[in-house]
Amino acid sequence: MSTIQVISLDMFQTLVNLNNRFLSMWRRILKDRYNASEARILQAKLIEQYNVVAKRMRENHQFVLTRDIYKECFDELLPSLGIPFNCFEAIDILVQEHRRAELYEETLDFLEFILKNYQVCIVSDTDEDMLPRFFEDYRIPLFSSEKYRSYKNDHDNSMFQEIIKYYDIEPARILHIGDTMSDVVGAQRAGIQACWINRQQASWTLEATPDYTIRNLNEIRDLL
Structure with a gap:
């Protein structure tokens, strides 16, 4: 070299x-129903959904902020899993936890x-x-x-x-x-x-x- x-x-x-920050994010979202095993499963689902959305954006030659990609993911994921949490608040938490990595x-x-x-x-x-x-x-x-x-x-x-x-x-x-x-x-x-x-x-x-x-x-x- x-x-x-x-x-x-x-x-x-x-x-x-970011690993511990993801757990902290889900602890804040799930609150009393939080456990680490479920949080890891949810994080895997979130990343999987993120990759789907990001791939679609690339194929369409679109640029979308990371925050907005995650917003679409939370819009899909939280209701489908019966998690009663505001998507905009979830995004704010995600941003905060990334910054604390x-x-x-x-x-x-x-x-x-x-x-x-x-x-x-x-x-x-x-x-x-x-x-x-x-x-x-x-x-x-x-x-x-x-x-x-x-x-x-x-x-x-x-x-x-x-x-x-x-x-x-x-x-x-x-x-x-x-x-x-x-x-x-x-x-x-x-x-x-x-x-x-x-x-x-x-x-x-x-x-x-x-x-x-x-x-x-x-x-x-x-x-x-």
Whole structure:
């Protein structure tokens, strides 16, 4: 990786951990009927519904804020499961809990390591008011879906194109690290090297494979 000059980083499940925040969100929504097992099932259903809605938006070449995608999901999910909770209040809770997401144990040390040797940016498919703001302390530039009206793997791939334009270097000199298939596919379509952070030891199901795979951010330090 001696040619790398820029490292772009996904936010959620790469730098910060949402797992406990999802449980906290469902605790606030379910109230007295909350239990962790049910919350995990509901969260899986919510993510499944989110992927359906987001895919439809991409296929229709539409841009919709993350908040509005989740609003459609809650509109469908909560009544179908007999959960008497206001959808707008559920969205507000979801936004708050995203913003409270905690850093992974190795995140700050990793940031301090790469900031000494590379230009660094954050690239997130999430509305800006959902993002934890710790990166501002490091003056790390943010490329957000909200700002560019685009997601990482949509039809025009503009999120990653904007990174290339901003740094004015060859795409192959950029390394993107993220936890989703969109992180990998979107980056590679733009000619950017892609590192899949696979914290859950999931299986990769696409034909195109990541350039690198790691289980946590410490592993990329050895590669760099």
